[in-house]
Amino acid sequence: MTHTLKEFAPAFFGGIFFTLSIGAGLSLFSVGFAWFYDRISGRSKTILIPIIILWIVLCLAANSQGFCPVVLSYFLIVPPVVFIAALKWMPEQRKKGLWLNRLLHILPVAVLMMLWTAHANQSPFQDIRDYLLLSNRVGEKINNFYYRYTMYPAEVFKSLEQKTLKPCRVAPITDKAFARRIDNTLIRYDYLPVNADAPVEIEIDEAAKNLVFKYKGDMVLQSTDKDFFSFPEKVLKNLAVEVDRHVFFRQATIFCLVLGFPVVLYVMVFALVRFVLSFLVGATPSSVAAATICFSIGLALLLPLSCAKTRMVDPSNLSEALNSESRQHRVAALKTIVRQRLEIGDLQACRRMSSSPHISERLWLARAFGLSRHPETYQLLLTLLDDPCPNVVCKAFYALGQRGDRRAEKEIMKRIERSDHWYSQLYAYKALRQLGWRQEMATKCVQGNISGQELSEYRPSHK
Structure with missing residues (x-):
């Protein structure tokens, strides 16, 4: 199925996955900072400076393990674009009912976050899959979409240890028995030696009775022959750590998927419901109704997870x-x-x-x-x-x-x-x-x- 993984659909929908996870999370935080800068600080330059410093630190942290233009582009482009756009299109602040308006937007989200966090266990994604996604037709389609289109693009940002197969090249070694022993050890841990002309990132060479591991041509690790054959798992794990360039990006993606995506989904539903209701009632009643509906949906989705948590079976x-x-x-x-x-x-x-x-x-x-x-x-x-x-x-x-x-x-x-x-x-x-x-x-x-x-x-x- 390798040819299908290079088609448009996996690439496009893989991009959608990152848009709805890291993209949604960065957008959410950018809008939050824009709101604070506009509503709370009155667009004070004193507040703008630490926001800019925080953005620079974020960009540096994203490439702290090594430069990656794709990863950097998320943190370099998304926050300032969303921040500026939010400031440009942010409506004027109404003096009447100011705190009521803020509570309508913040309180339901905060309460839902606390309730969902309180019901989280060691495997929250598993429970969401079992009791929400796999219990209805719409959820099944979302589940199938996720597993068909997002797993392969995620391979790009996995650590070396997490990858299923790891092509590598072993430099020519005169001692054929020793070379075969290296190959067999690598294969046992899913590192696959390939031809000299095959494109790979990992290379293994011998120098002064040591094995030298290179990543994209640069030496990243040395190991004695004895250590490699005695503790291959430890050596290869150290290699994976040394060449991992996407630790921060993976952590940020998971964090944004857990926090950013649900909040963005809430905001989208709230905006849609409020827009429809605004044709029937005034601005404040439509906001109250939209917040009530979104809050009720959040509770309804939580109910199956809450019931499942209480079910225990005696052996x-x-x-x-x-x-x-x-x-x-x-x-x-x-x-x-x-x-x-x-x-x-x-x-x-x-x-x-x-x-x-x-x-x-x-x-x-x-x-x-x-x-x-x-x-x-x-x-x-x-x-x-x-x-x-x-x-x-x-x-x-x-x-x-x-x-x-x-x-x-x-x-x-x-x-x-x-x-x-x-x-x-x-x-x-x-x-x-x-x-x-x-x-x-x-x-x-x-x-x-x-x-x-x-x-x-x-x-x-x-x-």
Whole structure:
């Protein structure tokens, strides 16, 4: 599916993802500073100076690990453009009902943020996926859009350690046995040695019985042969840290996705509702109604998460919960099985849930199958590899790797060959690696000398 990843849609929608995360967050903070500068300080130059200093510091922090024009452009262009535009089109301040007007805009957002934060747990994105997105058709489309179009563009800004495959070049070494040992160690950690003419960022050379690691031609790390072969994971992790240029950008993107996007979404809905209502009632009543509607929507979206948080299943009542008429109770039972690493013993319930119309139920069933050792659950797990939802397919691949049954390799290879989904292929590859598969022919694949069909027919090694 490599050719599809270079098409317009993944590039365009990947850009939309960054626009709605880092772009939305930077825009939100810029508007906030513009509002403070205009409404609170009265456009005082004394306040403008620290705002400019903060913007300069932000630009420097974005490139503190190394210069990247794409990353810099977000922080260099978005804040000043939004700040100036906000000041230009900011309406005149009304003296009548000033504080009421401010409370209408600030209080609902602040209360919603506190309520959502109070209900957050260790896996908030997982709960949003299970109880909001995968529980309705619109949410499913948003979920499928996210996993189809945003994961591949995000690879650009991942750390070296987070990347699935890392092409590298090993300089010619006269000792062929030593060179093979280096190659095998690199391959074991998904670093794929390629031809001398292939474009790569990571190069490994030998100098005075040391291994020299270069990034874009510059030396970034040295390691003795003994350390590399004894502690390869530690050495390669240090390499990933040394070449990581996007730490600040990733952290800012996540922060803006969590904070900026919801607030921008609130503002957009508020503006739309207020605009429509302004034709029917006055400015203040329409603002009150819009704030009430947006606040109610925020509470309504929080309610499923709040109810899910209170559902706990006693391990002694798992069979009863798995056969419950309530989807939420069945999912809660499956989560209990996964978290406490239990064997799912009710095969009749398993058969029924494997064809459930509810995606979250099939997803957590796949996770539970990863802990099972019953032969029938293995067969049911294989059927989930052909599920129409990519989330379920990914968890089925993950479960096959977790089970450690090497019979699954052929089934996984078969799915990789016909899959057109980046995220599914990623999980399939990780499952193969967990089963002990080693990509002796992967370097040919990276160089374009082997087709997907040849790779699927290749007999994997477990050395």
